[in-house]
Amino acid sequence: MTAKRVLAIGGAEDKENECKILKKFVELxxxxxxxxxxxxxxxxxxxxxxxxxxxxxRRLKAGRIKAFDISMREDTAxxxxxQLIESATGIFFTGGDQLxxxxxxxxxxxxxxxxxxxxxxxxxxxxxAGAAMMSKSMxxxxxxxxxxxxxxxxxxxxxxxxxxxxxxxxFSQRGRCGRLMTAVAHYPQDIGIGIDExxxxxxxxxxxxxxxxxxSAIIVDxxxxxxxxLADLEHGELLELHDLSLHVLPAGARYxxxxxxxxxxxxxxxxxx
Amino acid sequence: MTAKRVLAIGGAEDKENECKILKKFVELxxxxxxxxxxxxxxxxxxxxxxxxxxxxxRRLKAGRIKAFDISMREDTAxxxxxQLIESATGIFFTGGDQLxxxxxxxxxxxxxxxxxxxxxxxxxxxxxAGAAMMSKSMxxxxxxxxxxxxxxxxxxxxxxxxxxxxxxxxFSQRGRCGRLMTAVAHYPQDIGIGIDExxxxxxxxxxxxxxxxxxSAIIVDxxxxxxxxLADLEHGELLELHDLSLHVLPAGARYxxxxxxxxxxxxxxxxxx
Numbered sequence: 190m191t192a193k194r195v196l197a198i199g200g201a202e203d204k205e206n207e208c209k210i211l212k213k214f215v216e217l218x219x220x221x222x223x224x225x226x227x228x229x230x231x232x233x234x235x236x237x238x239x240x241x242x243x244x245x246x247r248r249l250k251a252g253r254i255k256a257f258d259i260s261m262r263e264d265t266a267x268x269x270x271x272q273l274i275e276s277a278t279g280i281f282f283t284g285g286d287q288l289x290x291x292x293x294x295x296x297x298x299x300x301x302x303x304x305x306x307x308x309x310x311x312x313x314x315x316x317x318a319g320a321a322m323m324s325k326s327m328x329x330x331x332x333x334x335x336x337x338x339x340x341x342x343x344x345x346x347x348x349x350x351x352x353x354x355x356x357x358x359x360f361s362q363r364g365r366c367g368r369l370m371t372a373v374a375h376y377p378q379d380i381g382i383g384i385d386e387x388x389x390x391x392x393x394x395x396x397x398x399x400x401x402x403x404x405s406a407i408i409v410d411x412x413x414x415x416x417x418x419l420a421d422l423e424h425g426e427l428l429e430l431h432d433l434s435l436h437v438l439p440a441g442a443r444y445x446x447x448x449x450x451x452x453x454x455x456x457x458x459x460x461x462x
Numbered sequence: 463m464t465a466k467r468v469l470a471i472g473g474a475e476d477k478e479n480e481c482k483i484l485k486k487f488v489e490l491x492x493x494x495x496x497x498x499x500x501x502x503x504x505x506x507x508x509x510x511x512x513x514x515x516x517x518x519x520r521r522l523k524a525g526r527i528k529a530f531d532i533s534m535r536e537d538t539a540x541x542x543x544x545q546l547i548e549s550a551t552g553i554f555f556t557g558g559d560q561l562x563x564x565x566x567x568x569x570x571x572x573x574x575x576x577x578x579x580x581x582x583x584x585x586x587x588x589x590x591a592g593a594a595m596m597s598k599s600m601x602x603x604x605x606x607x608x609x610x611x612x613x614x615x616x617x618x619x620x621x622x623x624x625x626x627x628x629x630x631x632x633f634s635q636r637g638r639c640g641r642l643m644t645a646v647a648h649y650p651q652d653i654g655i656g657i658d659e660x661x662x663x664x665x666x667x668x669x670x671x672x673x674x675x676x677x678s679a680i681i682v683d684x685x686x687x688x689x690x691x692l693a694d695l696e697h698g699e700l701l702e703l704h705d706l707s708l709h710v711l712p713a714g715a716r717y718x719x720x721x722x723x724x725x726x727x728x729x730x731x732x733x734x735x
Contacts, residue, residue, distance in 0.1 A: 208695030220545050272705075336658045336677035355559045361609045364637010367680075370710060384607045404609035405700055407640075409708075416726055427678055427712030431724045435708045437610050437643060451704045453689055 191310040195392040199358040199384030200284055200317035201402065204245045207265045210389045210402050217312040217391075218279025225251045226277035230293055231285025231318040241426040251279075262292075265299040274302050280311045282319030283454065284462045288329055289401040290322040291347060300348060313350055317358050320384060323350040326376045328357050331368035337430070342372045351392050353446070357383045360407060365440050369409050374419055375426050377411030380449055388440070399443045408436040412449060464577060464583040468623045472631040472657030472677065473557055473590035477518045483662045483675050490585040490664075491552025499550035500526045502592040503532040503566055504558025509578040511556050515578045524552075535565075538572040547575050552585045555592030561602055563595040573621060585621055590631050593657060599649045601630050601709040604641035610703070615645045624665050626719070630656045631635040633680060642682050647692055647701050650684030653722055661713070670725070672716045681709040685722060 194217055194379065202210045217223055227242045229235045239256040257270045264270065267437070280303060282290060294300045307313050315324075317367060321328055327347030335341055343374045344355070355376055356371045360383035373381040385404025392398040398405045416431035436451045438444060443452040467490055475483045491498055498685045502732070503506045511531040519527045530543045537543065549551065553576060556562060567573045580586050586596075594601055600620030608614055614656060628649055630642045633656035646654040658677025665671040674681045689704035707723070709724045711717060716725040 243624070259470075333637060334635050336661070336712070361640045362607050363607060364639065366637065366639030367634045370708070374710075388609070428710055428711040429712050429715050430708075430727070433708040433710075435643070435703075435706040437647075437701055437703040439609070439702050442702050451689070453704070 191196035191308065192341045193226065193307050193394050194312045195323060196312060196314035196324050196389050197351065197384060197387050198314065198391065199320065199360055201359065201435055202316055202389070202402065203387050204241065204344035206244060208249060210346035210387065211245055212403060213391070214251050214279060214281065214312065214314045215246060215251045219252065221250060221252050223251045223277050223278050224253040224415070225279045225281060226273050227254070227256040228280055228282045229256065230282065231287060231289050231422055232283050233285065238408040242281065242283065246249065247416040257292050257316055264418065265294060265297040270299060271302060274299065277306060277311055280306070282315035282322070284317030286320055287321040287327055288320040290318060291345060294348060295346065300308070320358050320366055321356050322347050323428060324354040324356040324357045324379070325349045325352055326379050328355055328372055331371065333363055333365045333368045335367065337367050337371040338427040339419060339426050339428060340424040342375065344367055344372060344375060352395055353379050355379045355381050359379070361385045361404060366407070370430065370433060373411040373433065374417055374430055377414055380446070381409035381411070383407040384408070392446070396447050397443060397445050399440050400440050402440055405439045407435055408444065408451070410449060418420065429462070465533065466667050468586045469585060469587035469591035469662050470596050470665065471587065471589035471662040472546055472633055472659050474632065474659035475589055475662070476660050476674065479512065481522060482520060483660065484518055485522050486589045486664070487552060487554065488519060488524045492525065494523060494525050496551050497526040497528065497549055498552045498554060499525070499546050501532070501553055501555045502529065503555065504559065504560060504562050510537055514573065514695070515554065515556065525580060526701060533568050535570070536685050538567060538570040543572060544575060547572065547579055548580060550584055552587065553579070553634055554606065555588035555595070557590030557592055560591040560594040560600055561618070563591060563602055567621060579635060583635065584661050589604065589624060593631050595620050596621045597627040597629040598625055599628045599652050601628055601645055604644065606636055606638045606641045608640065610640050610644040610701040611686045611693060612646050612699050612701060613697040615641055615648065617645060617648060627650050628654050629651045630654070630669040632659055634677060635660045639680070643703065643706060644701065646682045646684040646706065647703055650687055650690070653719070654682035654684070655678040656682065656698065665719070669720050670716060670718050673711045673713050675713055678710055678712045679722070681711060681717065683707040683722060
């Protein structure tokens with residue numbers, strides 16, 4: 190069986206220097222033999238975005254680099270688009286608005302085709318909006334700089350590349366902890382994953398992930414929650430939540446998505462002073 | 463025995479409208495019979511700050527309103543200052559820099575005198591820096607918009623009005639969750655309390671508190687933590703933390719500081735639609 194691999198990036202990944210994350214994407218897609226497909230469905234700045242990613246994927250020595258844009262739902266019926274997906278070994282969703290991705294691709298044959306390609310070993314990557322849409326429950330918007338309140342986040346169906354999760358991006362950089370807690374209060378069956386900028390989670394077969402890049406992924410788990418007042422509130426009222434569980438996972442750390450637990454590994458100790 | 467009461471405010475408390483928090487302070491200090499002492503030790507803008515608080519405490523009908531500034535350590539030997547503290551029924555520490563309060567008042571007879579007054583029923587309040595200094599371990603500074611890293615926060619001794627805590631302020635508004643997690647990783651024996659703006663915790667005898675105001679207090683508890691890599695890191699390296707416990711406590715919610723647990727109370731349910 191071929192591994193299904195998903196790379197969800199918290200936005201603002203390094204494109205100038207070591208490019209750790211994008212390099213990993215190109216490597217997973219096959220390096221010299223890769224056919225990378227840039228999908229700009231989330232962005233309004235199609236040409237600039239394609240140009241930027243073409244440049245960096247070329248520098249990282251991806252075999253072939255293609256691009257396809259979807260700006261209306263009928264674009265998903267494009268024969269050229271379907272052919273590009275058929276031959277891609279790595280599909281990269283750019284940033285922009287995750288609602289564009291979910292509303293234009295959701296329920297289409299093109300999405301089915303992408304999922305089929307994934308089963309055949311094609312790696313699916315996305316940054317910012319392109320990562321947010323990967324969860325089952327998709328964070329659409331929310332007020333980050335607010336106390337957690339009923340209804341302070343908008344959540345809709347994502348494209349479910351990573352089951353039973355809610356993904357947030359630009360996490361530490363935009364102070365989004367409160368918004369992720371609010372999201373998890375509304376969807377306690379899903380694991381909240383906040384991914385920092387220039388940081389990614391690499392999901393293997395939907396069963397576990399490893400963190401890479403220069404920041405961390407923060408996990409907010411509503412499973413252990415012993416109290417929530419959510420059902421008693423009107424829209425806009427303040428949430429009371431007890432015993433959310435929180436994990437901070439830096440590059441190298443791993444998480445078991447089935448057990449919903451971080452994977453504990455003994456590391457080298459720092460030499461004593 | 464007289465109750466020792468501490469009111470720690472997350473900054474930017476309402477001074478124009480209902481003034482819920484400041485009204486509570488005046489009430490606890492004795493209302494018409496109160497003698498409120500404004501302590502501007504944290505701020506550089508002494509005159510404006512005194513004027514602002516005088517205006518609001520007058521409007522809230524505090525009996526007498528006095529003010530005292532400390533800008534050098536020798537000011538703490540001031541006879542007038544000691545007399546004002548002796549007669550105060552409510553002492554209010556303004557915002558500014560918490561390091562000013564801790565470094566100028568720490569270890570002084572004046573601080574002893576304030577603590578003595580507290581034992582005799584005088585309520586001690588502080589906002590922003592005036593709240594941060596109240597914990598045993600005092601958050602001095604930190605980068606909020608950063609992944610949690612070893613040494614990313616500066617912590618020093620606070621004046622310990624609220625034992626075994628680390629207090630952060632402007633919490634949701636400035637996205638300080640990562641910085642409080644970092645602080646708790648360094649001081650896991652202390653309970654991290656992040657107080658939102660226009661929100662306060664009213665601590666009773668150091669044993670429990672109740673939240674009041676328009677936002678929430680977020681508790682980060684390092685006690686249940688099952689893994690930390692802190693001792694293995696060099697300065698600036700990323701923290702890995704498993705199973706921090708997190709509570710979101712809105713106005714009305716209570717927390718037991720001895721048991722280090724939120725107090726669960728059954729509330730009225732919302733009427734079914």
